[in-house]
Amino acid sequence: MIKTKKSAILYSVLLSAALLVPTALVLVTNHNARSSWEGRALDKLPTISEVVKNPKAGFKQFDGFMNDHVGLGLQAIKLRRKMNFKALGVTGDKYIVSNSEGAYFLTAPFMQVERGSPFQWFGHNCNALVTDKITNQYRIFTTKSEAVLSKFGAKVIFTAVPTKSVLLADNLPKSTPQSIVESCKKIDAQNNGMMKVSRKLPDFNFYYPYDLFKARTKEDPKFFPNTAYHWAGESNWAFIEDFAKKENLSLSQVWPKGPCIPKKVRWDLGKLIGVETLTDGCNRDVRELRLEKNSRYGYPLNPESKFETVNLFALTNPYSANDKNAVLISNSFGPLVREQFASLFKTTYHVNLNALNDRDLKLLLHESDIMDVDYVVVIVADFHYPNFLGPIK
Amino acid sequence: MFLSRREQDQTMLFTSPAFLFLFLPLFLLSYFLLGRRNIIILVFSLFFYFYGEGWIVALLAVSVLIAWLHGRLLMKYGAQKPLLWAALILQLGMLGYFKYSDFFVADIFRIEGAGWTWPEALLPIGISFFIFQGLSYSFDIHRGNHKPARSLIDVATYVAMFPQLIAGPIVRYGSVARALQTRSVRPRNINIGIYLFCCGLAQKMLIANKLAITADGLFGLPQEQLTTATAWAASLSYTGQIYFDFAGYSNMAIGLGFMLGFVFPKNFDHPYVAKSITDFWRRWHISMTSWFRDYVYFPLGGNRGGSFMTYRNLFLVFLISGLWHGAAWTFVLWGMYHGAFLVIERLGLKKVLANLWSPVAWAYTFIVAVFGWVLFRAESVPQALDVAKKMVFPTGGDNSYFFLHSGPDIWIAMGLAVLFASSFVEDTGVKLMNKFGLRSTHAKATAVKMTVAAVLFVLCAIEVLSSTYNPFIYFRF
Structure with missing residues (x-):
């Protein structure tokens, strides 16, 4: 009963x-x-x-x-992650860690390729071992580009953005393995991966503004927002100013002069850890460049397009100080500097390699009409090469 | 052997959305609205097992049938020893094949080779628990402690009841025999059940799962990267994790039992405040310890054959208990390790401990338990020895891995673990309730407990809904 x-x-x-x-x-x-x-x-x-x-x-x-x-799953995820992050500084991801001053670091690939060990990228950047394989990867890319572009007389420049593992080497997160900390501390303007590659490939043009970034980051944590993985804000403007000076290119007639205004900028790591927010930065107004964005141009929207992926931006600049055209080929660091870069030229085409599938990338590199340009500039992260050449290990 | 492989097991975890927000409410509705309550429990329990293990549920059914058949034959022929032996051999045969055959063939007798390999046996979840319950039934009816159950449904409900099916506590037939026939369910039972379930859920979700991050991360390090500091951090984290994981699960099971009108035995009693290993085993996994005491230690002779036989029996019981936890040398050694300390305490250490300043006796017990958990957690004996060696002999190196596998949320969990490892919080809570008159009436006391339960449930639900890291430790034992 x-x-x-x-x-x-x-x-x-x-x-x-x-x-x-x-x-x-x-x-x-x-x-x-x-x-x-x-x-x-x-x-x-x-x-x-x-x-x-x-x-x-x-x-x-x-x-x-x-x-x-x-x-309520999504709401719970957002609530918990926000609580953890705001109250405790916990990212919930062992690949996203912070130092004692609240700077956040992404230490290994996220999403694009299979993750390796934590601090894989720190080790890569700071040990700066330029193996034959790595040299060859750079050579393949630059050679491939040269083969296609040289007939148009375009100048190919390979640029890399110094990232925080080398810029903040004096204050890396406590969880960084000691051997990597020591290596990072030894990085300087000459002893770094990009410069080592450039010495091995003297025929190619490399631009790597380590000194500029090191000095400015030290002065102001907002220069390269210290909670972000990607650059944002003032570092984009400073990069282009320095690049233009080195290449003897004039800035746009309407280039906004500094100083930048402290303001919130995009926080790229926020989405990865599940917290939507902006972060402290310093920026100038990109609208002052008065660029015309012509997204209708190019292969992707051509009815006879062979491309599967839509990934081409075209920008024209009525205030260009010259008649030159350029192609910007980048990974995820490119979109943040696209407008500033385009202001140096009359017309700029930008392709983000991360969003291109292999087939389309090959098509792009072998098609010729948009490559009738004066400059081809590649922008990637520190001591990285475009992803299609394989993951950095 | 466990934990990291648990994710592959894919049983219906108590902490999964599928259980909390679908299975449990549907079960409760059916149980309270449809009548035929033992059948409802049985049907849902078989589905619960089927959900995780598929057609291996047949094995559970076979175990039930063996126990039931034993009862039927006993009713017909009386308590014959051959009947008991037959039931034991069949039940232990299943356990032996599915849980230990690989270990014995490959590791102990090493009889593979020459082109012949032993076909690897599946390890059904919770097999150690349901076989032990079946054995308890056979022992108890054979000894005349209880009459055989009247129906197959009752035996099946007892053995397969989902709250304790896969991770205990090991419910003795005697403790639920009466309730299987006659029980009453009142709001008060449901309140107690909800409170215990929520406390268990919080132990698992808010403490054990956090500590697991550090324990897994550090035990997963290559040996050369482990330092004295990280070895201690790994061991202490695991010490907290295994207690709050297992005790949490037990509390959830006991809570569910209450909601159905059953009273399952208490399984943990603050084991980390014990002042001797003997005391520790009175507080840790009590249902298992008492099972081994009644069905193994006493039949071996207990302490009736003089000192030597007592020591031998104690040691043997713990050796078997180690093996019960898992088919690996680490578990065997863990059992022997505890057996050895129990013998040493019987030899005189217990008297010494009793006269020592309490913190010293406590420290001795805790440290012995922590080193024991190293054996228990390690993937191999060499790994266990390496971790233990580094805990004893200072080994420097890079401690950054501690920071990689920990953080403020985990430190908070460790703090909670320290607080809740003793009865300090409960005692203080009772004192405060007394002070503010909150225990003056049953209604007030219930209101406080339900408020605590609701808060814990909301916190855990947020964790459940947002977390994917959710393995249980004790399923394969």
Whole structure:
């Protein structure tokens, strides 16, 4: 005899109803929001035949479906991550770590390629071992570009953005392995990966503004926003000013002079750790450049386009001080400096290699009409080469 | 052997959205609204097991059938020893094949080779627990402690009940035999159940899972990167993790039992405040310890055969207990290690400890337990020895890995672990409730407990909904 009080039954029904709320919300939740937030396709609900055929796999998939679709899931993720980050400075990702002054570092690849060990990028940048393989990767890229571009007389320049593992080598996160800390401290204007590569490939043009970035970062943590992985704000402007000076190019007639104004700038690591926010930076107004963005131009929107990926930006500059045209080929560091760069030329085409598939990249490099330019400038992160040549290990 | 491989197991974890927000409420609705409550428990329990293990659920059914058949035959022929032996051999045979055959073939007898390999056996989740419950049933009815269950449903409900099916506590038949027939469920039971469940959930989600990050990260380091500091950090983190993980799971199971009208035995009683290893084992995994005491130690002769036999029996019981936890040398050595300390304490150390200043006795016990967990957690004996060596002999090096695998949230979890390892918080809570008159009536005390439970549940739900790191430790034992 199992006796149950009516009040217990009522209580249990109310309790069950409350517990079922997140499941009921599956029906009305906008799942695209979570899919977009996490940058991946959510697990699908398994069919009954899938479960019957292989119950373990079927239920595993059901678990995945519940994890991805349960109501209030995205809100809980954002809330918890924000609480952790704001209150404790915890990123929830061992590949995103901070130093004692609150500067955040991304220490290994995220999303694009399989992750290696933590501090993989620190080790790469600071040990600066220019192996034959690495040299060859740079040679392949520059040679490939040269082969296509030299007939137009374009000047190919390979540039790299100094990143924080070398700029803030004196105050790396406590979790950085000691051997890497020591290596990072030894990095200087001559002893760094890019300069070593440039010495091995003397025929190619390299531009690596280590001194400029080191000095300015020391002066002002907002120069290269210290919570960001990518550069943003004043470092973009300073880079182009220095590059123009080195290449003897005139700045745009409407180039906004400094000083920059302290303001919030895009925080790239925010999305990776699940916290949407801006970060402290210093910027000038890019609208003052008065560029015309012509996204209609180029292969991607050509009806006969052979390209699968839409990834080409065209910018024209009515205030250019010269008649030169340029192509900017970059990884993710490029879009942040695209406008400033375009202001040096009459027309600039920008392609982000990270967003191009291999097939389209090859097409791009072998098609010729947009390559009828005076400059081809490649911008990548410190001692990296474009991703299509393979991951940095 | 465990933890890191747990993710592959994919059982329905108590801390998964599928369990908390679908299975549990549907089960509660069915249990309270449909009647035939033991059948409801059984159906949901079999589905619960099927969800994680697929058709291996048949093995669970076989174990139930063996126990039930033993009962039927006992009713017909009386308590015959051959019947008991048959039940034991069949149950232990299953356990032996599925859990230990690989270990014995490959590691102990080393009988593979010459083109012949032993087909690797699947290790069903919770097999050690449900086999032990089946054995408890057989022992108890054979000894006449309890009459055999009236129906197969009752035996199956007892053995397969999902709250304790995969990680305990090991419920003795005697403790639920009556409740299987007659029990009452009141709001008060549900309140106690909710409170215990939420406390267990918090132990698991807010403490154990955090400490697991440090323990896993540091135990996963190559040996040459481990220093004295990181070795201690790894061991202490694991010491906290295993307690709050296992105790949390036990509390959740006990809480669910309460909600259904059962009273499962207490499984932990603040083991890390013990002042001797003997005391530690009275407080740690109590249901297992008492199972081994009643069904192994006493049948071996207990302490009736003089000192030597007592020591031998103690040592043997802990050797077997180590093996019960896992089919690996690390577990065997862990069992022997604890068995050896129990013997040493019997030889006289216990008296010495009793006369020592309490903190010293406590420190001795805690340190012995921590070194024991090193054996328990390590992937191999050489790794365990390396970690232990570095804990004893100062080894410098790069301690940055500690910071890589820890952080403020984990330090907070460690602080909570220290606080909740003793009864300090509970005692203080009771004192405060008394002071403010919150225990003067049952309603007030319940309101306080339910408020605590609600807060813990919301915190855990946020964690559950947002976390993917969610393995349980004790499933394969």
